[in-house]
Amino acid sequence: MAAVAPAVPARTKRLRRRRQWLSTLGTAARTGRGKLGIGLASVVVLIAAIGPFVTPYPTSQFVALDYSAPSSHFLLGTDYLGYDVLSRVLDGGWIMLVMALCATAFGLIVGGVAGISAAYLRGKADALIMRAVDVILAFPQLVFALLLVSIIGPKLWLIVLAVGFSHAPAVARVLRSATLDISERDFVKSVELQGVKPARVMWSEILPNLMSPLMVEAGLRLTYSIVVMAGLNFLGFGPPPPAPNWGIMIWENLDGRTTNPWAVVVPAALIALLTIGTNTFTDAVARVAIGVDRRPEVAALLEDIGLRPSTEPA
Amino acid sequence: MTSTAPAHAANRQAAHEPASGVVRLAVRDLDIRVTDSEADVVSEVSFEVHSGDVLGLVGESGSGKTTVALALLGYARRGLRIASGEVLLDGTDLLAANRSELRTLRGARVAYVPQDPAAALNPTLRVGTQLKEALSAHEGVVEDPGARVAEVLAEARLDATDDLMRRYPHQLSGGQQQRVALAMAFSCRPSLIVLDEPTTGLDVSTQRHVLDTVRSLCSSYGVAAVYVSHDLAVVGGLVADVAVMYAGRIIELGGTKPVFSFPVHPYTRGLLTAVPSADRAEMLSGIEGQPPRPGRRPPGCSFAPRCSLVLDACSHDPAPPPVSVGGRLVRCLRALELQHETHRQPAVVPVTPPVGAAPVLSVHEVSASYGSAPVLFDVNLDVAPESCTALVGESGSGKTTLARCIVGLHSNWTGEMTFEDGQLAPGARKRPKDVLKRIQYIFQNPYTSLNPRKTIAQIVAQPLEHFLQLSYAERSARVSRVLEDVSLGTDFLSRFPDQLSGGERQRVAIARALAVEPDLLVCDEVTSALDVSVQAVIIELLRRLQHERRLSMIFITHNLALVRSIAQSAVVLCEGRVVETGTVAQVLEHPQDPYTVRLMEDVPKLADSGALAAPVTS
Numbered sequence: 001m002a003a004v005a006p007a008v009p010a011r012t013k014r015l016r017r018r019r020q021w022l023s024t025l026g027t028a029a030r031t032g033r034g035k036l037g038i039g040l041a042s043v044v045v046l047i048a049a050i051g052p053f054v055t056p057y058p059t060s061q062f063v064a065l066d067y068s069a070p071s072s073h074f075l076l077g078t079d080y081l082g083y084d085v086l087s088r089v090l091d092g093g094w095i096m097l098v099m100a101l102c103a104t105a106f107g108l109i110v111g112g113v114a115g116i117s118a119a120y121l122r123g124k125a126d127a128l129i130m131r132a133v134d135v136i137l138a139f140p141q142l143v144f145a146l147l148l149v150s151i152i153g154p155k156l157w158l159i160v161l162a163v164g165f166s167h168a169p170a171v172a173r174v175l176r177s178a179t180l181d182i183s184e185r186d187f188v189k190s191v192e193l194q195g196v197k198p199a200r201v202m203w204s205e206i207l208p209n210l211m212s213p214l215m216v217e218a219g220l221r222l223t224y225s226i227v228v229m230a231g232l233n234f235l236g237f238g239p240p241p242p243a244p245n246w247g248i249m250i251w252e253n254l255d256g257r258t259t260n261p262w263a264v265v266v267p268a269a270l271i272a273l274l275t276i277g278t279n280t281f282t283d284a285v286a287r288v289a290i291g292v293d294r295r296p297e298v299a300a301l302l303e304d305i306g307l308r309p310s311t312e313p314a
Numbered sequence: 315m316t317s318t319a320p321a322h323a324a325n326r327q328a329a330h331e332p333a334s335g336v337v338r339l340a341v342r343d344l345d346i347r348v349t350d351s352e353a354d355v356v357s358e359v360s361f362e363v364h365s366g367d368v369l370g371l372v373g374e375s376g377s378g379k380t381t382v383a384l385a386l387l388g389y390a391r392r393g394l395r396i397a398s399g400e401v402l403l404d405g406t407d408l409l410a411a412n413r414s415e416l417r418t419l420r421g422a423r424v425a426y427v428p429q430d431p432a433a434a435l436n437p438t439l440r441v442g443t444q445l446k447e448a449l450s451a452h453e454g455v456v457e458d459p460g461a462r463v464a465e466v467l468a469e470a471r472l473d474a475t476d477d478l479m480r481r482y483p484h485q486l487s488g489g490q491q492q493r494v495a496l497a498m499a500f501s502c503r504p505s506l507i508v509l510d511e512p513t514t515g516l517d518v519s520t521q522r523h524v525l526d527t528v529r530s531l532c533s534s535y536g537v538a539a540v541y542v543s544h545d546l547a548v549v550g551g552l553v554a555d556v557a558v559m560y561a562g563r564i565i566e567l568g569g570t571k572p573v574f575s576f577p578v579h580p581y582t583r584g585l586l587t588a589v590p591s592a593d594r595a596e597m598l599s600g601i602e603g604q605p606p607r608p609g610r611r612p613p614g615c616s617f618a619p620r621c622s623l624v625l626d627a628c629s630h631d632p633a634p635p636p637v638s639v640g641g642r643l644v645r646c647l648r649a650l651e652l653q654h655e656t657h658r659q660p661a662v663v664p665v666t667p668p669v670g671a672a673p674v675l676s677v678h679e680v681s682a683s684y685g686s687a688p689v690l691f692d693v694n695l696d697v698a699p700e701s702c703t704a705l706v707g708e709s710g711s712g713k714t715t716l717a718r719c720i721v722g723l724h725s726n727w728t729g730e731m732t733f734e735d736g737q738l739a740p741g742a743r744k745r746p747k748d749v750l751k752r753i754q755y756i757f758q759n760p761y762t763s764l765n766p767r768k769t770i771a772q773i774v775a776q777p778l779e780h781f782l783q784l785s786y787a788e789r790s791a792r793v794s795r796v797l798e799d800v801s802l803g804t805d806f807l808s809r810f811p812d813q814l815s816g817g818e819r820q821r822v823a824i825a826r827a828l829a830v831e832p833d834l835l836v837c838d839e840v841t842s843a844l845d846v847s848v849q850a851v852i853i854e855l856l857r858r859l860q861h862e863r864r865l866s867m868i869f870i871t872h873n874l875a876l877v878r879s880i881a882q883s884a885v886v887l888c889e890g891r892v893v894e895t896g897t898v899a900q901v902l903e904h905p906q907d908p909y910t911v912r913l914m915e916d917v918p919k920l921a922d923s924g925a926l927a928a929p930v931t932s
Binding site for chain 2: 189
C-alpha cells in the first residue's frame with residue numbers, strides 16, 4: 001500500500017492548480033466581450049512588438065519636409081522634423097508597453113503584500129498600512145507620479161516605480177477586503193492551529209484563493225498603467241528624444257494637425273485601442289470570476305442539485 | 315415522557331378525524347425537469363392531503379423535497395420547469411393558473427413558511443406593518459386587518475402587544491420570528507400551507523413550541539399542510555402521514571406510525587436505522603454511497619446501486635411502480651415480500667465505563683469572554699483517557715467557545731487547563747509544537763474547513779509536513795493509509811474538495827486530524843451540516859477510530875440522541891455554566907438539573923410517532 005500512493009499527489013497538483021485560474025481566463029476569452037478585448041489589444045501589441053523590426057526608415061532621420069501628407073513613400077506622412085511617421089509609430093510602442101507591464105507587476109506585488117498582510121495580521125499592522133494607503137490615495141495618481149519624477153528626474157526606472165507605486169493603494173484595498181473574507185474560513189484556522197507562520201499561511205492558504213480578484217485587478221491596473229504612461233510620455237517624461245513614443249508624438253505634432261493629422265491621430269488611436277481592449281477583456285474576466293456570465297441563478301441551482309461541481313468562489 | 319405528550323397525541327388524533335372527509339390538496343404525476351434538458355429533478359410525484367392534516371415530506375438533501383414544495387405554489391426555481399402534472403387545490407389546478415391568478419392565490423389560498431425567518435421578514439419593516447401588509451395584499455379576505463393580526467398572533471402564541479408590533483424582526487428571538495412568519499402565513503386563512511423546514515435553525519425547546527403551534531393551527535383551521543424536513547424525528551412527532559422522497563420520487567407514502575415502525579422500502583429502513591435514539595445507545599448504520607444526481611439517475615430503481623436487497627430486475631427500466639402494501643404505497647419490486655420481514659432493530663452499543671485513570675485534559679475554573687461579553691463562567695471539565703466526553707448545549711451555551719479555548723483558537727480566557735502534565739497556554743501560537751500536534755480539532759462545517767484550491771492529498775499531507783520530518787515516500791504512504799482508515803480510496807488523492815460530497819469532505823477533515831496521530835480529538839458539531847444517513851456513517855467511523863487508536867475525544871453537539879451513541883460521559887452546558895456532569899446513562903436517564911430535564915423532554919423522538927410502540931400487523 002505504501003507503494004500505491006507516491007507519485008500521484010505532487011504531480012497532479014501543480015497542473016490542476018494552474019488550470020483553475022487558467023480556466024477562468026479561457027472562459028473569459030470565449031465570451032463575446034473577451035474576444036473583442038483580446039482582438040483589439042492584440043492588434044496593438046503585435047504592432048508594438050513586431051513594428052521595431054519592420055520600420056521602413058530609421059526612426060530619427062530626416063526623410064522629407066516636415067508635415068508632408070501621406071504619399072506612396074511615406075504612408076503616414078512625416079512629422080514636425082520631417083521624420084517618417086509610420087516608422088516612428090512602429091517603433092514607439094514597445095517601451096511604453098514594457099514599462100506599463102513592469103509598473104503593473106510592481107504595483108500588484110506591493111499592493112498585494114500590503115493588502116493581504118493588513119487583512120490577515122489585523123490590529124496595528126492593519127491600521128498602519130491602511131492609513132498609509134489612505135494618504136497615498138489622497139493624491140491623484142498622475143500627480144503623484146509627476147511629483148516623484150519631478151523630484152528625482154525623468155529616469156525610466158523611476159517612472160516605472162512611481163506609476164507602479166501609485167497603483168499599490170487601490171490594489172491593497174481590493175485584496176484586503178477579499179482576504180478578510182477568506183482568512184475567516186475554517187481551513188485557514190485549521191492551519192493556524194498547527195502554529196504555522198503567518199507568512200506561510202498567507203502564501204499557501206490565502207493567496208491561491210485570491211486568484212480571481214487578483215486577475216481582475218491586474219487587468220484594471222494594466223489599463224491604468226498604459227494611460228498614465230502615455231500621459232507621462234505626452235508631458236515629456238519618457239524615453240529621451242529623439243527616441244519615438246506614442247505619447248510624445250501626439251504632443252510634438254499637435255501644431256501640424258491640419259497638414260498631417262495622421263501623426264497625431266494614429267498614435268492616439270493606438271493608445272485608445274489598447275486601453276479599450278485591455279479594459280474590455282478585464283471586464284470579461286471579472287464577469288466570469290463573479291459569475292455574471294455563467295447566469296448565476298442557473299449555475300447555483302445546477303450546483304445545488306449536483307449537476308455541476310462548483311468552480312470559482314465569487 | 316413528557317406530561318404534554320398525551321395531549322399532543324390527542325391533538326393529532328383530533329386533527330386526523332375530520333381529515334377523511336375533504337381532500338384539500340391533490341398532487342398528480344408531478345414532473346419537474348431541468349430547463350433545456352430532459353434531466354428529471356422530480357418525477358411521478360403524487361399524493362393527497364386532507365383538511366386539518368399535515369403531510370411530512372421527508373428526504374435527504376438533493377431528494378427534491380423543496381422543489382416539490384415550491385411547485386405546490388406553482389413555482390419552479392430558475393433553471394427548472396414543471397414539465398407535467400397537476401396540483402389541485404380544492405379542485406383547481408394551480409399549475410394551469412396564469413400569473414395574475416397565481417398572484418392572488420399565493421398568500422391567500424396557499425401560504426409558505428420559509429426555512430429562515432430572519433431572511434424572510436423584511437428587516438426594515440416593523441412586525442405589525444409586515445403582518446398588515448400581508449393582509450392588505452389580498453383585499454376582502456378579512457374584514458378588519460387590525461383585529462385579524464391580533465387574533466392570528468394570539469393563535470401563534472405571541473402577545474399582540476403594541477410593543478411587539480412596533481419591533482423590528484431583528485429585535486425578536488429566532489422562535490418569535492418563526493412564529494411571526496407562521497402568523498403571517500395563517501393570517502389570510504389559506505387552504506394550504508407549505509412549511510419548508512421551519513424549525514431547522516431553532517433550539518430543541520423552541521422547536522418543540524413552534525411545532526406545537528403548527529399542529530394546533532392546522533387542526534383548528536382545517537388547513538392542509540405540507541411539512542418539508544430532513545429531520546425524521548421532528549416529522550415523526552408532528553405529522554399523520556409521511557412521504558419519503560429519494561432521488562426525486564416518493565418511495566414510500568403512508569401513515570407516519572406504520573411507516574416509521576415497519577418501514578418497507580430498503581431506503582426508509584436505512585434512514586431509520588441511521589437516526590440516533592436518545593433512549594438507547596444504538597449502533598448507527600448509515601447508507602453507503604450517495605444519491606444519484608438528476609440526469610445521472612440509473613435505469614430502474616434509483617436506490618438500487620446502494621440497496622443491500624437489490625435484485626437484477628431492480629436496474630431495469632421502468633422504475634418500480636408504487637405497490638400498495640398494508641395501507642401504504644411503496645416503490646420497490648420486493649415490497650410484497652419485504653412487508654413480512656421484520657425491520658431489523660439496530661444493535662445496542664456496549665457501554666464501556668470510562669477508565670478510572672487520571673484525566674488527559676482537565677479544565678479548571680475557565681471563564682472566557684468575547685471582548686467584554688462573558689461567555690463561559692468557571693467551567694470545570696475532565697476528559698478521561700481513551701474515552702469520549704460529550705459537551706452538550708443549545709446554541710449560545712458556549713460549547714463551541716469552550717472547544718476553541720481548548721484547542722487554542724480563542725485566547726481570551728482565564729483559569730487553568732492541564733493537558734497530560736503541562737499547562738495549556740491561551741493561544742495556539744504560544745503552545746509548543748508537540749502539544750499542537752497532540753490536540754487536533756475537527757471543524758463543524760466541512761464545506762469551509764478544506765482549502766478549495768488544494769487537492770485532498772495536499773490537505774491531508776499539510777499537517778504531516780508541518781509537524782513531522784518525513785521523507786516524501788513516508789508521507790505519501792501515511793496519507794494514503796489514513797485516507798484508507800476513513801474509508802476513502804487513493805483515487806481521492808488528486809481530487810479537489812468541491813468534487814466531494816459533504817460526508818466525504820468531513821472524512822477528509824477527520825483524516826487530516828488523525829494523520830499526525832493525536833491523543834485528543836476535539837469534534838465540534840461535526841455532523842450538523844450532514845444528512846442523517848451520512849451522519850450515521852461518520853459517527854460510526856469516529857467511534858471505530860476512537861476505539862482502534864485509543865483516542866480521547868471531546869464531542870460537541872446539540873443533539874442529545876447522538877450523545878447516546880458515541881459518548882461515555884456527558885457535560886451539559888447552559889448559558890456558559892456547567893449544569894450537569896456524569897456518565898451518559900446518568901445524565902440522559904436521570905437528569906438532575908431542571909435545564910437538562912427540559913432539554914431531554916423537548917428532544918423530538920421517533921418514539922412519538924409510535925415507532926417503538928407495540929407492533930401493529932398490517
